[in-house]
Amino acid sequence: MKKLQFSKICKNFGAVVANDNISLSLGEGEILSLLGENGAGKTTLMNILFGHYISDKGFIEVEGKRLTPGSTKASLDAGIGMVHQHFTLAENLTVLENIILGTEPLSRLWSKKKLAYKKIEALSKRFGLLINPDAKVADLTVGEKQRVEIIKALYRDASILILDEPTAVLTPQETIQLFKVLKEMVNAGLSIMFISHKLNEIIEISDRIVVLRHGKLVGEVATKKANKELLAEMMVGHKVTRPAYEKLEIGKAVVELNNVCLNASDGSVGLSNINLKIHEKEIIGLAGVSGNGQFGLASILQGLTHPSSGEFKLFGQSLIKYDPRYLTKSGVARIPEDRSKEGVIGEMALWENFLGEELRSKAKSGFIIDKKKAVNNAEKLIKEYDIRCEGAFASTRLLSGGNIQKLILARSLSNNPRFIIANKPARGLDEGAISFVQHQIINAKTKGAGVLLISEDLDEIFELSDRIAVIFDGKLQGPFDASSLTINQVGLMMSGEMKEGSFNEA
Amino acid sequence: MLELLELILTTSLWAAVVRIATPLIFATLGELICERAGVLNLGIEGIMTIGAMAGWLWVYQGGDLWGGVVFAALVGMLFGLLHSILVVYLGLSQHVSGIGITMLASSISYYAYTMIIPFSTTPPKIVAFSAFEVPLLSSIPIIGGAFFNQTALTYLAYILVIVTFYVLYKMPLGLTIRMAGENPVANEAQGINVLLIRTGAVMVGSALMAIGGAFLTMSAFDAFYFGMINGRGWICVALVIFASWKPGKAFLGAILFALFEALQVRAQLIGADVIPYQIFSMMPYFLSIVAMMLVARRAAYPKALLVPFRQGDRI
Numbered sequence: 001m002k003k004l005q006f007s008k009i010c011k012n013f014g015a016v017v018a019n020d021n022i023s024l025s026l027g028e029g030e031i032l033s034l035l036g037e038n039g040a041g042k043t044t045l046m047n048i049l050f051g052h053y054i055s056d057k058g059f060i061e062v063e064g065k066r067l068t069p070g071s072t073k074a075s076l077d078a079g080i081g082m083v084h085q086h087f088t089l090a091e092n093l094t095v096l097e098n099i100i101l102g103t104e105p106l107s108r109l110w111s112k113k114k115l116a117y118k119k120i121e122a123l124s125k126r127f128g129l130l131i132n133p134d135a136k137v138a139d140l141t142v143g144e145k146q147r148v149e150i151i152k153a154l155y156r157d158a159s160i161l162i163l164d165e166p167t168a169v170l171t172p173q174e175t176i177q178l179f180k181v182l183k184e185m186v187n188a189g190l191s192i193m194f195i196s197h198k199l200n201e202i203i204e205i206s207d208r209i210v211v212l213r214h215g216k217l218v219g220e221v222a223t224k225k226a227n228k229e230l231l232a233e234m235m236v237g238h239k240v241t242r243p244a245y246e247k248l249e250i251g252k253a254v255v256e257l258n259n260v261c262l263n264a265s266d267g268s269v270g271l272s273n274i275n276l277k278i279h280e281k282e283i284i285g286l287a288g289v290s291g292n293g294q295f296g297l298a299s300i301l302q303g304l305t306h307p308s309s310g311e312f313k314l315f316g317q318s319l320i321k322y323d324p325r326y327l328t329k330s331g332v333a334r335i336p337e338d339r340s341k342e343g344v345i346g347e348m349a350l351w352e353n354f355l356g357e358e359l360r361s362k363a364k365s366g367f368i369i370d371k372k373k374a375v376n377n378a379e380k381l382i383k384e385y386d387i388r389c390e391g392a393f394a395s396t397r398l399l400s401g402g403n404i405q406k407l408i409l410a411r412s413l414s415n416n417p418r419f420i421i422a423n424k425p426a427r428g429l430d431e432g433a434i435s436f437v438q439h440q441i442i443n444a445k446t447k448g449a450g451v452l453l454i455s456e457d458l459d460e461i462f463e464l465s466d467r468i469a470v471i472f473d474g475k476l477q478g479p480f481d482a483s484s485l486t487i488n489q490v491g492l493m494m495s496g497e498m499k500e501g502s503f504n505e506a
Numbered sequence: 507m508l509e510l511l512e513l514i515l516t517t518s519l520w521a522a523v524v525r526i527a528t529p530l531i532f533a534t535l536g537e538l539i540c541e542r543a544g545v546l547n548l549g550i551e552g553i554m555t556i557g558a559m560a561g562w563l564w565v566y567q568g569g570d571l572w573g574g575v576v577f578a579a580l581v582g583m584l585f586g587l588l589h590s591i592l593v594v595y596l597g598l599s600q601h602v603s604g605i606g607i608t609m610l611a612s613s614i615s616y617y618a619y620t621m622i623i624p625f626s627t628t629p630p631k632i633v634a635f636s637a638f639e640v641p642l643l644s645s646i647p648i649i650g651g652a653f654f655n656q657t658a659l660t661y662l663a664y665i666l667v668i669v670t671f672y673v674l675y676k677m678p679l680g681l682t683i684r685m686a687g688e689n690p691v692a693n694e695a696q697g698i699n700v701l702l703i704r705t706g707a708v709m710v711g712s713a714l715m716a717i718g719g720a721f722l723t724m725s726a727f728d729a730f731y732f733g734m735i736n737g738r739g740w741i742c743v744a745l746v747i748f749a750s751w752k753p754g755k756a757f758l759g760a761i762l763f764a765l766f767e768a769l770q771v772r773a774q775l776i777g778a779d780v781i782p783y784q785i786f787s788m789m790p791y792f793l794s795i796v797a798m799m800l801v802a803r804r805a806a807y808p809k810a811l812l813v814p815f816r817q818g819d820r821i
Binding site (some may be wrong): 050071072073075077082085088089093100101102103104105106107109110152293 | 676677678679681682684685688689690692693694695696697698806808809
């Protein structure tokens with residue numbers, strides 16, 4: 001009998017079809033991967049399984065029994081555990097409290113914490129999920145938080161575990177560790193559904209792969225018969241080409257950081273003695289797990305903060321007092337990390353957002369914005385960068401993530417910048433948009449710009465970068481020649497396990 | 507200055523401190539429970555007012571004292587339910603709804619009082635709770651006579667501090683309440699109905715606020731006056747922050763504020779010819795602000811306070 005069976009699930013959100021007649025099953029002791037781009041309907045399907053949403057049509061069976069729709073409790077009781085993409089943990093509470101929440105009757109007069117403690121210890125030993133039950137969740141690393149989420153499911157004796165993009169936040173080593181744990185769990189009889197869009201991982205971990213596209217189930221293959229190209233094509237629906245890397249003769253230094261330090265403020269990681277030189281016609285990839293100082297470094301380079309000590313030279317000139325406006329004017333372009341929060345103002349029209357970073361220079365006559373000129377400019381860029389929208393007057397928040405990113409690229413790259421900070425430019429985009437963004441960055445490099453590419457996605461870093469630097473706990477290693485590094489080495493540096501001096505600097 | 511120091515060692519001062527602190531303890535605990543579940547309840551000032559009126563009226567109309575306390579609590583719960591419907595189920599602004607409830611509840615109190623009680627220059631009185639000594643404990647020097655020669659409601663307040671602590675930290679129910687204020691999605695993901703938990707917390711919290719108000723008309727005084735709550739509710743909102751959302755600290759905070767208040771009344775008598783009395787009246791509030799600045803800056807507030815939770819939201 002099948003462990004889990006989806007039958008003809010349909011779900012619409014208004015006019016958007018999130019799930020269109022999806023039927024699939026999960027066998028006992030099987031790892032099934034659910035592959036698809038953002039917006040393909042993976043998470044919706046899982047939320048229906050977990051009772052967050054009610055499907056419009058269709059039903060789900062667990063071990064042959066119908067699952068009550070729309071009830072998280074029913075799903076939990078049926079033995080389904082879910083590790084959400086965004087952890088559902090309370091930072092201020094302890095690991096133990098987070099795990100036992102909801103497992104005891106509310107009328108019980110005394111929480112049986114000792115018993116829970118023992119059970120958690122036993123589980124963590126059995127599956128190699130090391131964790132201190134008394135630690136406060138806020139003090140844990142991302143990898144540890146994920147362990148807590150997994151133990152939470154195991155604590156309830158889940159027999160089906162759903163992992164929604166579990167590796168998105170992990171270093172390569174943590175991913176290997178997670179995969180070990182997953183194999184251990186399958187051996188113990190659990191069935192696992194693994195949701196991801198990372199092809200390498202899916203091929204490595206799963207027994208069978210199901211591909212979703214635009215809410216439809218478009219294919220199913222045994223992992224043995226699958227390869228990356230085939231899966232990518234199934235996922236996107238057509239062949240996608242990533243830009244080819246090309247090494248260019250580098251020019252003058254555009255950015256030079258000498259012994260730059262930044263004092264940590266309110267809990268964030270500072271920077272200590274950063275030395276970095278970025279030249280014209282080169283892309284430096286900055287790898288690292290989020291929260292290791294990328295924010296501080298990006299803030300300095302955008303002019304949002306000043307270093308506490310050290311020197312910041314831009315285009316050969318040492319900067320003392322500066323602000324974002326000065327940097328933008330002198331040829332620095334930025335692709336911000338959170339595109340919809342920092343990059344655009346959703347409530348405003350496209351043409352207004354195009355003016356965002358050049359309000360004082362262009363499209364202005366006297367004190368008044370020259371709307372005609374601004375709109376013309378916007379329309380030109382919309383065409384040039386193929387931004388899918390209802391025109392210059394459309395509200396920006398209606399755009400998809402990929403199109404917002406195109407808007408930002410159009411705005412910052414159309415001025416031929418000499419230095420670009422690209423902070424996770426491809427995050428959350430689908431294959432088509434990623435390829436567009438990467439082409440644009442390579443084009444800018446060819447035209448002579450220096451680029452700092454900040455990313456957690458090592459594949460992306462290796463595909464684009466000439467040199468790679470790694471940031472961990474506010475300290476920089478490298479940059480090293482990209483060709484002299486392996487993904488594994490970078491992963492070790494990201495987790496602080498490979499210390500400075502283990503490599504010769506390129 | 508010396509006189510003030512001597513004053514601190516008198517039982518009568520501490521007796522006044524406890525009397526002033528009792529309604530604050532009730533209402534601060536009430537607000538604390540609401541906020542722990544993630545709901546700010548600015549209805550507190552009005553709920554205290556209507557609690558004061560309702561409890562008193564019950565007794566004035568011939569009911570017994572404990573009946574009055576229960577009636578006040580029920581009326582408080584009713585307004586708690588109203589607040590919950592607006593902010594928990596409909597997800598409206600907690601600030602706006604709270605202030606609205608304060609205005610509504612206060613106005614209803616005054617309106618009902620004026621309609622039911624015929625006008626007279628001296629407000630009618632009831633026979634209030636009377637004090638009784640707790641054997642043994644009341645013989646502790648200075649403090650004993652102050653803390654343990656009070657009315658039953660004060661003792662109830664002490665007990666509630668312990669009960670609130672126990673429920674919040676030792677019972678599974680308390681964990682879910684705290685989780686509702688920290689990360690409601692986590693609650694939902696564990697199969698718990700966040701809306702129900704929040705509503706329950708707000709209703710119980712509001713009941714405590716109303717009892718705090720009732721203490722004033724049924725224990726501290728024996729009549730209902732217009733404007734008698736006089737900002738006590740707002741002080742309690744500040745006390746919750748001062749207490750970093752912990753019941754024990756809430757108790758201490760209430761005592762501390764009451765100490766300032768009791769001292770200033772006495773300091774007025776001592777220093778009246780030199781310093782205008784308004785300065786003294788200001789002191790408790792001024793000192794509260796200072797204390798808040800010292801204590802509350804590092805306070806870890808409930809992460810989901812003020813954040814409405816909607817079922818079926820994307821996770």
